[in-house]
Amino acid sequence: MANFLVWVVWFGAAFGCLVSALAVVSFSNPFYSALALIGNLASLAVLYLLLGGEFVAAGQVLVYGGAVMVMFLFVIAYLGDRTDESPWSGGPTWQVLGAVLAGGAILAEVIVVVGLKAGNLLEQPKHISRSFGTPEALGRLFLTDHLLAFEITSIVLLVAAVGGVVLGAHARASLESDARA
Amino acid sequence: MHGPDIQWYVILSAILFTTGALGVMLRRNPLIILLSVEIMLNAANLLLIAFSRLHGREDGQIFAISVMAVAASEVVVGLGLIVAMGRRNVELDVDKLRTLRG
Numbered sequence: 001m002a003n004f005l006v007w008v009v010w011f012g013a014a015f016g017c018l019v020s021a022l023a024v025v026s027f028s029n030p031f032y033s034a035l036a037l038i039g040n041l042a043s044l045a046v047l048y049l050l051l052g053g054e055f056v057a058a059g060q061v062l063v064y065g066g067a068v069m070v071m072f073l074f075v076i077a078y079l080g081d082r083t084d085e086s087p088w089s090g091g092p093t094w095q096v097l098g099a100v101l102a103g104g105a106i107l108a109e110v111i112v113v114v115g116l117k118a119g120n121l122l123e124q125p126k127h128i129s130r131s132f133g134t135p136e137a138l139g140r141l142f143l144t145d146h147l148l149a150f151e152i153t154s155i156v157l158l159v160a161a162v163g164g165v166v167l168g169a170h171a172r173a174s175l176e177s178d179a180r181a
Numbered sequence: 182m183h184g185p186d187i188q189w190y191v192i193l194s195a196i197l198f199t200t201g202a203l204g205v206m207l208r209r210n211p212l213i214i215l216l217s218v219e220i221m222l223n224a225a226n227l228l229l230i231a232f233s234r235l236h237g238r239e240d241g242q243i244f245a246i247s248v249m250a251v252a253a254s255e256v257v258v259g260l261g262l263i264v265a266m267g268r269r270n271v272e273l274d275v276d277k278l279r280t281l282r283g
Contacts, residue, residue, distance in 0.1 A: 010185050017197060018197065018200070024204065025201070025204035025207070025213070044226070047227060051230050051234045056245050059246060063253065064219075068252070068256050071260060072215075072256070072260070075212070078264065079267040137239055138239055138243060138246070149247055156254050157250055157254055160258055161257065163257065163261065167261030168264065168265075170265070172268070
């Protein structure tokens with residue numbers, strides 16, 4: 001029974017991944033594309049949960065689905081898509097239905113996977129320990145075996161933050177000099 | 182038998198990666214190109230995590246988290262460029278950005 005559920009969840013999440021990835025690539029309005037990418041990231045998080053990567057799944061939803069995508073949506077809203085139509089004005093009912101269905105499917109998948117895990121129904125191969133993928137195990141690895149990767153990642157993030165500030169300031173300065181000229 | 186084997190994940194990841202690559206090559210809106218790059222990075226992440234489970238070691242997950250940090254940095258710089266384009270009222274079309282072309 002648990003095996004069957006795992007397959008159902010896997011196919012649901014994989015289907016969600018593929019459909020939302022196709023949607024990202026094919027929508028003409030970048031706002032819809034960004035929303036579809038959130039669905040893609042959520043489906044991938046379900047797959048990560050199935051693979052025992054609880055911490056990565058949580059990070060995926062928080063960092064990717066939350067922070068990065070909100071930044072994307074802010075930029076898309078800031079630039080405007082140069083059409084009068086707002087993303088929520090009307091639209092065919094199949095769009096609303098599809099969105100609600102996809103959201104409900106992801107919710108159901110997460111609940112099933114978390115339930116299976118809590119009920120200890122997910123079979124573990126012998127060589128995988130109980131603590132596989134927990135924040136504790138990952139944190140230990142980050143601060144022992146992969147300390148260099150950890151430090152380099154922090155420097156990459158710092159450089160990216162500085163780069164973002166410089167790009168913004170530069171664009172504003174060149175705009176002002178254009179306005180003066 | 183405990184859920185899908187590794188080849189299922191390899192196939193899924195390959196299809197996802199191809200979809201993202203198609204988006205990068207076919208679309209001209211830089212925003213959608215960035216989103217497609219995210220899909221490609223996530224396909225790689227899925228494979229990293231699947232193989233990390235296959236081998237029973239968490240190093241793959243560590244790598245996946247590092248990839249997520251790099252992806253976040255890439256989005257910051259990419260969106261900074263796109264906002265700079267938007268401020269100068271350049272049309273958002275990568276084919277029209279040809280100032281640097283020799």
